[in-house]
Amino acid sequence: MDSRPRRIESLRRWAVEFLYFGIKEARACLFVGLFLFAMLLTPRAGVLGIPRYDVLLIVAIGLQLWMVWAKLETWDELKAVCLFHLVGFALEAFKVSSSIQSWSYPDFAYTKIFGVPLFSGFMYATIGSYMIQSWRLLDLRVRHHPPYWMAATIAILIYANFFTHHYIGDYRWYLAACALGLYSRTMVTFRPLDRNRQMPLLLAFVLIGFFIWLAENIGTFWGVWRYPNQLGAWSVVHLSKWSSWSLLVIMTFTIVASLKHIKEKIHVPEA
Numbered sequence: 001m002d003s004r005p006r007r008i009e010s011l012r013r014w015a016v017e018f019l020y021f022g023i024k025e026a027r028a029c030l031f032v033g034l035f036l037f038a039m040l041l042t043p044r045a046g047v048l049g050i051p052r053y054d055v056l057l058i059v060a061i062g063l064q065l066w067m068v069w070a071k072l073e074t075w076d077e078l079k080a081v082c083l084f085h086l087v088g089f090a091l092e093a094f095k096v097s098s099s100i101q102s103w104s105y106p107d108f109a110y111t112k113i114f115g116v117p118l119f120s121g122f123m124y125a126t127i128g129s130y131m132i133q134s135w136r137l138l139d140l141r142v143r144h145h146p147p148y149w150m151a152a153t154i155a156i157l158i159y160a161n162f163f164t165h166h167y168i169g170d171y172r173w174y175l176a177a178c179a180l181g182l183y184s185r186t187m188v189t190f191r192p193l194d195r196n197r198q199m200p201l202l203l204a205f206v207l208i209g210f211f212i213w214l215a216e217n218i219g220t221f222w223g224v225w226r227y228p229n230q231l232g233a234w235s236v237v238h239l240s241k242w243s244s245w246s247l248l249v250i251m252t253f254t255i256v257a258s259l260k261h262i263k264e265k266i267h268v269p270e271a
Contacts, residue, residue: 064122212248
């Protein structure tokens with residue numbers, strides 16, 4: 001029996017599912033994409049006398065309110081996004097402080113606090129927004145999720161390490177090893193079209209971290225913020241940041257997974 005028609009049909013099916021997956025991913029990236037476009041399109045000199053960073057803050061708030069008004073996001077999800085903003089802003093304030101200076105925001109803004117423009121927290125919020133939207137659009141379900149107290153503990157330690165590694169050493173790879181063991185059996189099921197597909201959750205963490213690293217390169221290239229080695233001339237963000245972002249994705253996922261309507265779709269094996 002000729003298997004070529006079957007292979008052609010299989011390839012066609014794969015292409016259609018991949019197309020639907022791409023469309024749903026693009027839709028999940030609505031806040032991410034619009035905010036990124038705003039970063040790219042806003043002149044460094046600002047708009048109508050309003051500094052660039054302040055314009056980006058107005059755009060971010062406007063986008064979030066519009067998404068709630070258009071029922072693309074619920075009030076509970078908006079609260080989670082605001083939590084991501086606060087978590088991100090605290091990290092930014094520490095990293096740009098005079099004693100650390102991991103990176104800097106070179107331009108003036110009225111909405112700068114501790115050297116950090118308030119819009120910066122929304123860059124972290126975009127990750128949470130993407131995860132929340134993906135959960136809904138792709139009907140995500142998680143199997144073999146670790147106990148919540150374990151997931152919360154590793155998430156807190158990951159966040160703390162971003163601060164403490166300046167004083168007591170970087171334990172990033174130890175934490176990555178713990179996360180590897182914790183989520184080694186965890187699978188995420190998603191539905192691009194009409195069939196369930198699945199992948200290891202750890203792979204999703206790494207892939208999302210990679211795309212954040214790409215976005216970071218775009219942001220630094222446009223001079224929205226700069227690392228010390230980019231002050232003279234732009235250079236690619238060090239690849240090690242990919243691992244940092246992947247770990248931050250784990251922390252973000254843990255917060256998203258605590259939302260009531262999402263928690264219902266997570267399977268935690270009984271001890």
